[in-house]
Amino acid sequence: MKRVLQSIAARSTIWVPYFWLLLLFLAPFLMVVKLSVSEPAIAQPPYLPAMDFWDGPPGWWEDIRQFSISNYIFIMEDSLYWKSYLSSLRIAIIATSLTLLIGYPLAYGMARAPRAWRPTLLMLVILPFWTSFLIRVYAWIGILKKEGLLNQFLLWLGVIGEPLTILNTNIAVYIGIVYSYLPFMVLPLYANLEKQDVSLLEAANDLGCTNRQAFWKVTWPLSLPGVIAGCFLVFIPTVGEFVIPSLLGGSDTLMIGRTLYDEFFQNRDWPVSSAVAVILLLILIVPIMLFQRSEGRAKEREQ
Amino acid sequence: MKFLAKSMVLPAIAVALTCVAQAQERVVNVYNWSDYIDESILGEFTKETGIKIVYDVFDSNEILETKLLAGGTGYDVVVPSGTFLARQIQAGVFQPLDMSKLPNAKHLWAEIQRRTDAYDPGQKHSINYMWGTTGIGYNVKAVKERLGGEITSWDVFFDPEKLAKLQDCGIHVLDAPAEIIPAALNYLGKNPDSKDADELKQAAALLQTVRSSVQKFHSSEYINGLANGDICLAVGWSGDIFQARDRAAEADAGVEVGYSIPEQGALMWFDQMAIPSDANNVDEAHEFLNYIMRPDVIAKASNYVYYANGNQASTALLDKDVVEDPAIYPDAETLAKLYVTTPWGARNQRLVNREWTRIKTGQ
Numbered sequence: 001m002k003r004v005l006q007s008i009a010a011r012s013t014i015w016v017p018y019f020w021l022l023l024l025f026l027a028p029f030l031m032v033v034k035l036s037v038s039e040p041a042i043a044q045p046p047y048l049p050a051m052d053f054w055d056g057p058p059g060w061w062e063d064i065r066q067f068s069i070s071n072y073i074f075i076m077e078d079s080l081y082w083k084s085y086l087s088s089l090r091i092a093i094i095a096t097s098l099t100l101l102i103g104y105p106l107a108y109g110m111a112r113a114p115r116a117w118r119p120t121l122l123m124l125v126i127l128p129f130w131t132s133f134l135i136r137v138y139a140w141i142g143i144l145k146k147e148g149l150l151n152q153f154l155l156w157l158g159v160i161g162e163p164l165t166i167l168n169t170n171i172a173v174y175i176g177i178v179y180s181y182l183p184f185m186v187l188p189l190y191a192n193l194e195k196q197d198v199s200l201l202e203a204a205n206d207l208g209c210t211n212r213q214a215f216w217k218v219t220w221p222l223s224l225p226g227v228i229a230g231c232f233l234v235f236i237p238t239v240g241e242f243v244i245p246s247l248l249g250g251s252d253t254l255m256i257g258r259t260l261y262d263e264f265f266q267n268r269d270w271p272v273s274s275a276v277a278v279i280l281l282l283i284l285i286v287p288i289m290l291f292q293r294s295e296g297r298a299k300e301r302e303q
Numbered sequence: 304m305k306f307l308a309k310s311m312v313l314p315a316i317a318v319a320l321t322c323v324a325q326a327q328e329r330v331v332n333v334y335n336w337s338d339y340i341d342e343s344i345l346g347e348f349t350k351e352t353g354i355k356i357v358y359d360v361f362d363s364n365e366i367l368e369t370k371l372l373a374g375g376t377g378y379d380v381v382v383p384s385g386t387f388l389a390r391q392i393q394a395g396v397f398q399p400l401d402m403s404k405l406p407n408a409k410h411l412w413a414e415i416q417r418r419t420d421a422y423d424p425g426q427k428h429s430i431n432y433m434w435g436t437t438g439i440g441y442n443v444k445a446v447k448e449r450l451g452g453e454i455t456s457w458d459v460f461f462d463p464e465k466l467a468k469l470q471d472c473g474i475h476v477l478d479a480p481a482e483i484i485p486a487a488l489n490y491l492g493k494n495p496d497s498k499d500a501d502e503l504k505q506a507a508a509l510l511q512t513v514r515s516s517v518q519k520f521h522s523s524e525y526i527n528g529l530a531n532g533d534i535c536l537a538v539g540w541s542g543d544i545f546q547a548r549d550r551a552a553e554a555d556a557g558v559e560v561g562y563s564i565p566e567q568g569a570l571m572w573f574d575q576m577a578i579p580s581d582a583n584n585v586d587e588a589h590e591f592l593n594y595i596m597r598p599d600v601i602a603k604a605s606n607y608v609y610y611a612n613g614n615q616a617s618t619a620l621l622d623k624d625v626v627e628d629p630a631i632y633p634d635a636e637t638l639a640k641l642y643v644t645t646p647w648g649a650r651n652q653r654l655v656n657r658e659w660t661r662i663k664t665g666q
Contacts, residue, residue: 040649042394046372080657080666145533146473168519251520251663259660265365266480267656268372 029281036274037067047270071275080259081276085283087254091170091245092238095177099234100227102178103185107226108219110186111193122190125183137176137247144172144248172248173255177238185230192226193219225298232291236284256280329354331587334378336574337362338546339433341607348594354587362523371396371579378579379588382432385573386481386646389422397428397577404589405430407596415613418643419573429575430592431613433542433605436633436641437482437570440525440544443559445472445535454563460538461490463512470516473534475525480659483510483538485570485644495570496644498651507658520663526550532558540572541630545609562630568640573613 038047049063075081110121128136143149144167151163166172196219204214242257249255256276263273329352337360345356359378361367364387370376371383371391383391391397402408408430415431423429439454446454449468459465466474477483485495487506497503518534525537529547531554537544541562548560576595578588594600601612602620609625611632618626626632633641647655660666 042390042649044372044374044394044396046394078657080660080664083666147533251517252665254664254666262656262660265363265369266659267653268365268368269653 032274032277034067035271036071036278037069038271039066039068039070040269040271045270046268071272072279074272075275075279081256081279084254084256084259085280088239088241088256089283091173091177091255092235092241095174095181095238096231096235098174098178099181099185100231103182103189103230104227106182107186107189107193110190111196118194125186125190128183133180134243137180137244140172140176140179140248141167144175167248168250170249170253173245173253176244176248177234177241180244181234181238184233188229188233189223189226192223192229196222225295228291228294232287235287239284240280329584329587330357331355331380331584331591332357332359332378333380333591334359334361334367334376335380335382336360339382339574339608341603344595344600344603347600348591352590352594354590356591375581376579377583379582379584380576380578380591382574382576385419385422385575386644388429388575388577390646391577392423392428396579398580398582398585399427400430400578400592401589404586405593405596407593410596410598410614410616412613412615414638415573418571419575419613421643421645422573423575429577430596432574432576432595432601433608433610433612434571434573435541435610435631436564437477437486437538437540437572438544438562438564438630440529440537440539440547440560440562442472442529442532442535443561444557445469445532446561449535453561454536455566457486457490457565457567459536461487461509461513463516466513466516466536469536470518473528473536474517475519475521475528475534475537475539476517477525477539478520478522478663480655481644481647482540482570482572484655484659485642486538489568489642495568495642498647500651500654503651503655504658507655507662510662514662514665529560530554530558532556542608542610545631549609564630564633564637564641566640568642571641571643573643 035047038049040046041048049066055063106125110118110125113121141148145151146163146165146167148167150166151160154160155163166175200218200222201214204218205211209217240257241255242261245253245255245258246261249258260273260276260280263269263276267273331354333356335358339360345358349355364384367381367383368387368391370378371381372394388397411431415434416426419426419429419431439457439460441454443453446452446459446469449472450459450465459469484503484506487509488497488502489495491502491505491509493502493506522539523543525534525539526543526547527550528534529537529544530550532551541564544560544562548562551558551560576592578585578592582588595604596614598614598616599620601614602617605612605617606622606625609631611625618632629637646652
């Protein structure tokens with residue numbers, strides 16, 4: 001009896017994560033999919049069919065027959081949407097590369113710092129999270145605007161003769177994204193680099209590698225899982241980013257998060273905005289699956 | 304065990320007591336625009352009626368509408384603007400007002416009533432809280448330097464050459480097609496409330512010609528922008544621009560903000576108080592509306608927010624710098640030039656929004 005109970009308990013622990021996924025991912029996603037095949041209406045809620053749970057199966061079937069994919073066709077036909085997707089992907093790729101370029105040396109420096117310093121350095125990376133994300137992005141407005149700190153500093157240095165227009169351009173968006181997501185790049189990289197065995201580098205040196213060669217032949221390949229993890233942690237939220245482009249970007253900064261916001265709030269078209277969200281998810285699933293495959297392969301290699 | 308029982312009974316009694324207290328406490332949940340009331344009014348209402356106010360604020364019609372359409376907001380009084388109100392009434396979001404509970408409605412201003420009829424036929428669902436115009440706010444000194452005078456006409460915005468002269472000092476425009484497209488239609492000599500697709504496209508084309516000079520389409524940043532002198536022209540809401548003017552005067556950093564209702568006329572907008580169909584405290588909500596319509600109360604609100612209200616009896620109680628400011632209370636001649644608009648149908652709405660995105664992003 002006790003053993004049966006134990007095995008049930010063991011099995012149910014396996015089911016906990018599935019239940020979690022079902023509750024927090026699949027159920028909301030299905031609701032969004034359902035919305036995306038509905039039609040907008042001037043009503044409360046603003047779409048048809050509303051699909052009341054209490055209608056029972058016959059009522060549901062009646063509602064399901066009204067579903068249509070016209071919203072998806074609409075999105076395909078208007079160039080705005082795919083241009084927004086492309087522009088978001090481009091901004092996300094550039095921003096992720098920049099974050100890697102800045103984050104890698106940072107993580108490397110932290111991992112090679114004296115052991116006693118490391119907790120402090122790690123703390124400094126995490127420290128910005130103690131202030132609200134929104135406030136930190138707002139602060140950049142003060143730094144980047146025409147009479148802002150950056151321009152005043154550059155003018156004082158004499159590097160520029162006239163204040164630069166940075167705020168409300170794509171450059172400001174890149175600065176905002178790199179700043180906000182840098183910790184997500186640094187932390188996995190640091191975790192990886194810190195665990196690496198320094199004696200491997202010594203061995204490489206003994207075998208005739210210069211320090212640079214040793215880095216590219218030993219440290220870099222070993223750090224790839226950290227690089228990939230960091231890049232995905234930055235890339236995926238950046239594609240759908242809304243706050244940074246709307247606060248720091250110009251009116252012509254095209255990102256899918258903003259297009260979706262306009263569709264939802266300005267057009268009041270919940271169905272089309274849901275369709276936009278479903279396609280965004282499909283676009284993001286591909287890199288996530290690639291990521292998981294590379295993770296799986298890395299694990300196999302370790303074994 | 305005894306201890307356990309005791310420790311459970313006491314909190315249970317406490318909970319029961321607070322429930323009774325709550326059942327007796329009368330509450331009204333109000334959802335209004337941010338920075339839109341003299342807060343002492345809320346305290347005085349509670350003192351007089353014993354009804355507690357839970358006051359919450361929003362900063363865009365779109366946010367309010369999304370909440371209302373999703374339903375179950377828990378608010379008893381909300382304050383949408385005219386065109387939004389009209390659509391929300393159609394969607395069945397609001398309940399008809401019980402006029403027998405609103406004796407102060409007799410103070411309302413017939414002229415404003417007549418104009419809000421376009422949104423709420425017969426004023427069955429709403430009362431006017433404040434009204435104002437959508438005009439041009441500007442930095443007086445910067446504009447004088449570049450254009451040699453004050454702003455009196457929409458030319459400064461819709462003439463690409465004139466607007467380009469102000470480009471270097473910063474131009475913001477409301478991110479709200481329902482405010483800007485009618486102004487363009489009016490400037491072209493068309494009916495600002497036109498529902499004709501071709502005319503709407505012409506208005507969008509006109510805006511496209513001035514697009515390159517506009518720094519940002521945003522519905523609130525211009526308040527700080529004007530006040531700090533970061534921008535020199537904004538097409539925006541009258542009261543927001545007055546707020547910028549006051550902040551600039553307080554800061555005393557040499558920035559003077561002006562507001563113009565251009566000679567071609569401007570859009571007149573109305574913020575209306577209404578009660579959602581699913582409100583829980585309907586009686587309290589009516590009492591709140593009735594209180595707001597008391598001339599001395601609404602006068603106090605206007606004196607604080609620098610907007611005109613729809614209450615004729617309050618005019619005598621207003622501060623001189625409010626009631627005598629033609630930018631707030633326009634004279635009869637200007638008032639005649641102000642126009643109202645009604646909501647676009649679903650098809651035109653999509654057309655306009657698509658054009659608006661094209662104007663903003665070039666896509």
